[in-house]
Amino acid sequence: MPTVSSVNVNGVRAASTKGFLDWLAGTEADVVCLQETRALPVDLPAGFLAATAGWHLTLEPAAAKGRNGVAVLSREAPDAVRTGIGAAEFAGSGRYVEVDLPGLTVASLYLPKGSAGTPKQEEKDRFLAALAAHLAERREKALADGREMVVAGDFNIAPAEADIRNWKGNLAHSGFLPHEREWIATLCASGWTDVVRAVHPGVDGPYTWWSYRGRAFDNDAGWRIDHVLATAGLAGRAEHAVVERAPSYDTRWSDHAPVTVRFGPP
Amino acid sequence: MIGGRYVVLDGLGAGLLGPVWRAEDRLTGRYLAVQELHVPDMTPAEHARFREHLLREARRIGALADPGLLAVHDVLSDCGIDHVVTELAVGTRLSDHVASGGPLAAHDALDMARGLLRTLRAAHHRQLVHGAVRPGAVVLGDDGRIALADVGLALPAEEAGVPIRDQLGPHGVVAPERAAGGPATAAADMWGLGATLAFAGATEEPLSSLVAALRTEDPASRPTADEALAMLGRNGSTPGTSGRSWWKIWERLRP
Numbered sequence: 001m002p003t004v005s006s007v008n009v010n011g012v013r014a015a016s017t018k019g020f021l022d023w024l025a026g027t028e029a030d031v032v033c034l035q036e037t038r039a040l041p042v043d044l045p046a047g048f049l050a051a052t053a054g055w056h057l058t059l060e061p062a063a064a065k066g067r068n069g070v071a072v073l074s075r076e077a078p079d080a081v082r083t084g085i086g087a088a089e090f091a092g093s094g095r096y097v098e099v100d101l102p103g104l105t106v107a108s109l110y111l112p113k114g115s116a117g118t119p120k121q122e123e124k125d126r127f128l129a130a131l132a133a134h135l136a137e138r139r140e141k142a143l144a145d146g147r148e149m150v151v152a153g154d155f156n157i158a159p160a161e162a163d164i165r166n167w168k169g170n171l172a173h174s175g176f177l178p179h180e181r182e183w184i185a186t187l188c189a190s191g192w193t194d195v196v197r198a199v200h201p202g203v204d205g206p207y208t209w210w211s212y213r214g215r216a217f218d219n220d221a222g223w224r225i226d227h228v229l230a231t232a233g234l235a236g237r238a239e240h241a242v243v244e245r246a247p248s249y250d251t252r253w254s255d256h257a258p259v260t261v262r263f264g265p266p
Numbered sequence: 267m268i269g270g271r272y273v274v275l276d277g278l279g280a281g282l283l284g285p286v287w288r289a290e291d292r293l294t295g296r297y298l299a300v301q302e303l304h305v306p307d308m309t310p311a312e313h314a315r316f317r318e319h320l321l322r323e324a325r326r327i328g329a330l331a332d333p334g335l336l337a338v339h340d341v342l343s344d345c346g347i348d349h350v351v352t353e354l355a356v357g358t359r360l361s362d363h364v365a366s367g368g369p370l371a372a373h374d375a376l377d378m379a380r381g382l383l384r385t386l387r388a389a390h391h392r393q394l395v396h397g398a399v400r401p402g403a404v405v406l407g408d409d410g411r412i413a414l415a416d417v418g419l420a421l422p423a424e425e426a427g428v429p430i431r432d433q434l435g436p437h438g439v440v441a442p443e444r445a446a447g448g449p450a451t452a453a454a455d456m457w458g459l460g461a462t463l464a465f466a467g468a469t470e471e472p473l474s475s476l477v478a479a480l481r482t483e484d485p486a487s488r489p490t491a492d493e494a495l496a497m498l499g500r501n502g503s504t505p506g507t508s509g510r511s512w513w514k515i516w517e518r519l520r521p
Contacts (some may be wrong), residue, residue, distance in 0.1 A: 002335075005417075010304075011345055011346045011347060012345060013345035014344070014345035014346060014347050016345075017345060019443075020480070038346050039346075063309065065310075066346050099279060113306060113307050115307075122305065136295070179433070211279065212283070212284040212285060212302070212304045213281075213282060213284065213304070213432075213433045213434050214280055214435065215279060215280060215435075216280075217280070218280075248277075249277060249279060249280060249285065250276065250277020250278075250285065251277075252285070255304065
């Protein structure tokens with residue numbers, strides 16, 4: 001314990017009308033990190049509210065209506081909730097929320113999707129710089145308090161060639177740019193562990209995102225951009241890590257699939 | 267249920283911008299195709315422009331009323347996702363048809379070429395560009411109809427930052443000027459048509475000559491739909507092919 005799951009739902013209202021609520025009803029996760037919720041509390045559909053009645057919901061919507069948004073669903077009530085990454089530019093962007101649970105801090109992250117050579121990439125790069133500093137500080141604080149920490153979410157970065165089917169064709173594309181891979185490598189060299197990769201070394205994938213367009217899903221031409229990063233002590237307890245890929249194109253309720261990690265007892 | 271009106275029945279696969287669902291219009295009882303349009307990371311202003319562009323294209327398609335274009339019934343947002351509702355074409359995509367049944371017979375390919383050319387001619391005369399002509403966009407209707415799907419989507423999507431040319435698959439359907447970053451044009455549609463005909467197995471005259479002509483690198487020298495139709499004979503009506511219908515061919519291929 002605990003089991004942590006993370007998924008970019010691509011709009012919680014739309015996902016709730018497809019299969020997200022069925023998935024939630026069946027998950028063994030103790031904590032579920034959601035990204036791209038794209039809803040204010042008042043917009044949450046009745047079905048979602050009913051399905052999450054047994055959960056504690058921490059929602060961090062974006063100030064801009066209908067965009068971004070992250071959330072944490074936890075079986076236990078959080079002791080504390082913090083939002084943002086300490087950069088004024090990204091306040092209210094609905095991209096980061098963290099909750100303190102007993103012995104564990106969990107953050108849900110939705111990192112900006114860039115576009116190489118455009119202002120969107122510059123924004124992503126500024127976010128990366130601010131996030132690195134923030135995560136270093138939060139990790140130190142958690143460890144000082146005797147807590148472990150997990151950062152789970154849509155990083156919009158494939159860390160290495162094994163994490164993207166068509167890596168050669170994407171060398172110049174955002175999400176696989178050299179400095180982005182370098183950023184995540186530096187993060188993982190500074191006390192964070194990419195848990196799925198640690199549990200599944202030396203294999204291609206498992207991918208977590210497939211474009212809705214064309215035959216990307218059927219051909220498993222995906223990207224591994226949704227990650228569960230954990231502090232070393234917790235990462236060493238990972239027993240099971242899986243991407244819950246939908247059985248077929250039309251049973252998907254998001255273009256991402258949930259990433260689920262079960263941690264054993266200390 | 268999408269938009270309080272369209273009851274989703276089952277999935278039809280991947281469209282140009284997202285999943286396509288077969289749905290029943292609760293108002294009219296008609297069966298329709300509802301496509302989700304996923305264009306990531308638009309600002310509200312970009313989104314408004316995208317919607318406006320989609321509607322503009324839908325109206326142009328409506329004004330054309332060409333049997334070779336799937337009619338657009340509705341453009342709506344539901345749960346924050348844009349959807350376009352079109353006529354449901356019961357049949358098979360050329361891409362699937364060739365993958366399961368091999369190349370078309372010469373006369374069938376010729377029929378199809380004429381049908382597509384007449385539609386593209388009508389569209390291009392109205393400055394309506396398809397932008398994604400490929401084997402996967404050609405519907406061979408069970409009732410014999412030949413129609414182009416995904417009309418009116420490519421341009422708004424590209425304007426909103428989705429590189430449609432990257433979505434078109436491996437059949438060489440992207441014109442060289444498009445591959446170099448150029449915009450979707452009528453000439454690029456004609457290149458896509460040439461590749462589509464080649465994919466369908468256009469190896470006999472007069473189609474083989476047309477395919478070669480459509481492969482002209484310089485878009486300005488590529489035949490227009492009018493010129494291409496002229497190459498195939500007057501207005502596409504050739505004795506001996508008029509009684510042929512797609513459903514007969516489709517019947518033959520059924521297990």
